[in-house]
Amino acid sequence: MDSTHNTLSTISNGSNQLARAQLTILYNQGTQYQIERTLAPDEQMALDFGKLIHNRVPDKNGNTLPPDLTWGTYRLLDLNDNPTGSLYEGKVIVDKTYGHASYNCVICCGPNNPWMVYNPVILTVNGSLNQGVQAMNTCSQRLATVTVDFPTWWTDNTSIATASNKQINGVAPGTTNHNAQSINMYWGPKEDSGGGDCPLIQEEPFAGTEVNPTVTFSGTPVVPLGGTAPITATVTPTSNVSTISLTLTTTSGGGSAVFSNGKTSMNITSTTVLLLTGVQASSVPNNIVLAASNGSGVLASTNLTVAATGGAIPTNFRQVDAYDAGNGDLHFDYRWDSSSGNLADLQYCVVAEYVTYPDGRNPWPLPSPPFPPDTFPNPTNIGVFATLGKAGDDHQLVPFTTFIKPYSNSTFTARQNYQFACTYYDSGNFHTMMGPNFIVRTVSQYPNGTWEFTVTKSGAIATINPLP
Numbered sequence: 001m002d003s004t005h006n007t008l009s010t011i012s013n014g015s016n017q018l019a020r021a022q023l024t025i026l027y028n029q030g031t032q033y034q035i036e037r038t039l040a041p042d043e044q045m046a047l048d049f050g051k052l053i054h055n056r057v058p059d060k061n062g063n064t065l066p067p068d069l070t071w072g073t074y075r076l077l078d079l080n081d082n083p084t085g086s087l088y089e090g091k092v093i094v095d096k097t098y099g100h101a102s103y104n105c106v107i108c109c110g111p112n113n114p115w116m117v118y119n120p121v122i123l124t125v126n127g128s129l130n131q132g133v134q135a136m137n138t139c140s141q142r143l144a145t146v147t148v149d150f151p152t153w154w155t156d157n158t159s160i161a162t163a164s165n166k167q168i169n170g171v172a173p174g175t176t177n178h179n180a181q182s183i184n185m186y187w188g189p190k191e192d193s194g195g196g197d198c199p200l201i202q203e204e205p206f207a208g209t210e211v212n213p214t215v216t217f218s219g220t221p222v223v224p225l226g227g228t229a230p231i232t233a234t235v236t237p238t239s240n241v242s243t244i245s246l247t248l249t250t251t252s253g254g255g256s257a258v259f260s261n262g263k264t265s266m267n268i269t270s271t272t273v274l275l276l277t278g279v280q281a282s283s284v285p286n287n288i289v290l291a292a293s294n295g296s297g298v299l300a301s302t303n304l305t306v307a308a309t310g311g312a313i314p315t316n317f318r319q320v321d322a323y324d325a326g327n328g329d330l331h332f333d334y335r336w337d338s339s340s341g342n343l344a345d346l347q348y349c350v351v352a353e354y355v356t357y358p359d360g361r362n363p364w365p366l367p368s369p370p371f372p373p374d375t376f377p378n379p380t381n382i383g384v385f386a387t388l389g390k391a392g393d394d395h396q397l398v399p400f401t402t403f404i405k406p407y408s409n410s411t412f413t414a415r416q417n418y419q420f421a422c423t424y425y426d427s428g429n430f431h432t433m434m435g436p437n438f439i440v441r442t443v444s445q446y447p448n449g450t451w452e453f454t455v456t457k458s459g460a461i462a463t464i465n466p467l468p
Contacts, residue, residue, distance in 0.1 A: 009047045011076065011087055013039035020079035021045060021087055025065065027072035033059045036079070039087075077140055087139075108198035109190035111135035111146050114182070120208030121178065122296055123161065123170035125236050127214070131166045133180060133205060138190040150180040161209045170211040173242050179206040213240040215292040215300040219317030219336075219418065219433030222425070223257050223278040223288075225308045229315040229339045233292060233300075234271045242294060243267050246274070248304075249289050255282030255306045273316070278306035310424035312338045312345035314386050317418060317433035322460035329396040330455045330462035334418070336389060336433070343389045349422040351391065352383030352430070355439070356415050367412060369404035370443045370451075370467075372397050376414075386420060395439055395455050395462075403443070403467050407451045411442040416457075443467070 013019040018038055025033040033052075037045050051057065053065045078087050117132035131153075137144040153163035157176035162169045168178050186198040213235055220231035235244065248257050248264040259266045260275040282288060286303035293299055314336045321333040338346050356379045357364035363375035374397055384391050417435030421428050439457045446452065450466040 009049070010044055011039070011047070012044045013041055013087060016041050018080065019087055022077045022079050023047070023074055024077075025049075025072055025074045027069055028066070033063055033065050034061065036060050108186055108188065109137075109139040110186040110188065110198075111137050111144055111149075112188055114146055114150075114187070114203050114205045116178075116180075116205050116207035118207065120175075120210050121168050122210045122212070123168065124212050124214040124299070125170050125172060125240075127211075128167050128169045131163075131168050131178065131180075131207070135187075138188070146182075149182050149185065151183065152181040154179055155209060160211050168209060172237060173211055173213050173240055175211070176209050177206045178209050179204055210296060212294060212296050212299060213237065213242060213244065215244060217290060217292075217300060217302040220276070220315040221286070221303070221305060221431050221433055222309065222313055222315075223276045223304055223306050224313065224339050225278040225281045225306055227309075227339055228275050228277050229313075230337050231274050231276060231290070231302075231316055232271065232318055233268060233274055234318075235268065238270065241269055243269060244299065245293050247289075247291050247293070248276070249291065250287055251289055252287050253283035254280055255284075255287055256280040257288055257304060257306050276304070280306060281308060282306045307425075309339070309422070311348065311422060312340035312342070313422055313425055314346060314349055314351055314420040314433065315339045317351070317420075319434075319458065322458065324460075324462035325394065325396075326462075327396070327401060328453055328455060328462055328464045329394050330457060330460060331395075332393045332457070332460070334391050334393065336386070336420075338386075338389075343387050346386035346422070348424060349386035349420055350383040351386050351388075351418065351420050351433075352381055353393065354417045354419055354430070355380040358412055358414075366397075367410050370407040370410055371441070372400035372402055372404065374398060374400050386422075395457060403451075403453065403464075407443060407445070407467060409444050411440065411444075413441075414439040 011021050018040060020036065020038050023035045039045060053067060053069055056064045058064050076087055112135055114133050114135040117134055121129055121131060123129060132145060132147045133150050135144055135146050147166055153165055155161045155163050155176050155178045160172055160174040160176045161178060162171060163178050182203045184200045184202055187201055187203050216234045218232040220229050223229045244267065246266050246268060250256055256279045257276050258264055258279055282305045285305045288304040288306060289301055290304060291298055291301040316337040318335055319332060320335050323331055325331040336351060357376060362378040364378035366372065366374050416437040416439055417432045419430040419432050421430045437457050441455045443451060443453050452463060452465040453467055454461055454463050
């Protein structure tokens with residue numbers, strides 16, 4: 001820069017987000033002079049390179065440009081790594097040697113060749129996963145997450161999977177693709193625009209989607225040696241026709257069990273009550289694994305022990321119902337069977353819940369306000385005679401049900417196991433049939449200012465909405 005030469009530059013934020021512009025002047029074999037400024041949407045920053053030099057304007061690090069500087073290059077970055085390429089530059093080079101002449105130069109750069117983060121997405125029926133989109137930013141040469149620039153999502157077959165924004169949802173077993181479309185923006189390599197506008201296009205990356213059936217096992221932790229025990233493999237959806245392989249594998253030590261076909265493997269397609277026979281006693285507890293799998297991998301598994309029980313034991317513990325019973329009460333119904341096939345043989349057994357709370361205080365006080373001033377025994381251990389074959393469980397607030405103002409966002413989680421004990425098995429010690437289940441109670445505020453209470457467990461929910 002001298003009395004006849006100068007460069008004027010305007011940097012603009014063309015996005016709808018804040019941009020942190022960093023302009024770096026490179027001179028004298030790599031010496032740097034840096035200016036940083038936060039630009040609001042549509043805000044501009046004007047630079048007169050001649051004044052920066054001659055007025056000795058310090059940069060963000062206190063450095064100044066040499067007064068005799070006449071040549072150099074510069075680089076422009078958005079430090080917020082805005083994937084849309086938010087910064088735009090307009091430049092005028094003034095040369096007064098033979099009159100006045102000006103030259104305009106704009107560089108196009110932005111993300112290029114976007115791809116899906118997960119490919120394929122593997123889901124279960126009623127399961128979901130948040131997908132993402134990434135690309136290399138040709139402005140910064142850095143990896144950028146550009147999911148926010150893809151507002152439109154869809155799948156090729158909505159009977160198998162659906163897409164809601166970036167969330168991919170499993171509907172039924174099968175395979176399909178999911179797709180996304182970007183906003184109209186510049187996608188491409190760093191290049192000179194030739195003084196014109198940067199070309200805007202909409203990219204449409206896609207990825208595979210595989211949806212598998214879900215399998216859950218009921219609670220049968222012990223199979224009597226030389227006897228049988230039922231366990232239910234519940235398959236969702238009921239319309240599933242794909243083959244699910246079941247296997248019984250001893251993972252350590254000795255012990256074995258077989259299915260009713262006398263083998264350690266069998267196939268199912270729908271919900272089935274399995275009959276397991278204990279062949280050899282387990283040398284260590286829980287060393288036999290019952291697993292369900294398909295071509296995608298293991299869908300579900302549970303651990304078993306084969307043991308001499310001295311009598312019938314509770315088996316096939318399962319949830320049969322769950323619903324909102326009102327006033328913040330989440331109700332469940334459970335059933336179980338006897339390994340002998342006769343519930344009356346369980347006369348010396350009990351089935352119980354065992355619940356613990358976030359710390360060791362006993363009784364455990366609910367955080368009040370906003371919760372009612374209740375306390376729970378910690379642990380809570382409530383049982384019924386196993387001969388009943390069924391029990392209900394209510395997750396409610398007792399004895400007080402009135403929430404205390406001022407309301408505030410608050411939550412706590414209890415950990416629950418369902419267990420059995422028989423006087424003639426393992427010295428009467430309790431054994432878990434189902435769990436841990438997590439009981440989550442929450443008070444939260446909606447954007448409109450109202451408050452809600454929720455209690456959730458095992459995918460079921462009860463609410464009080466709004467709180468009075």
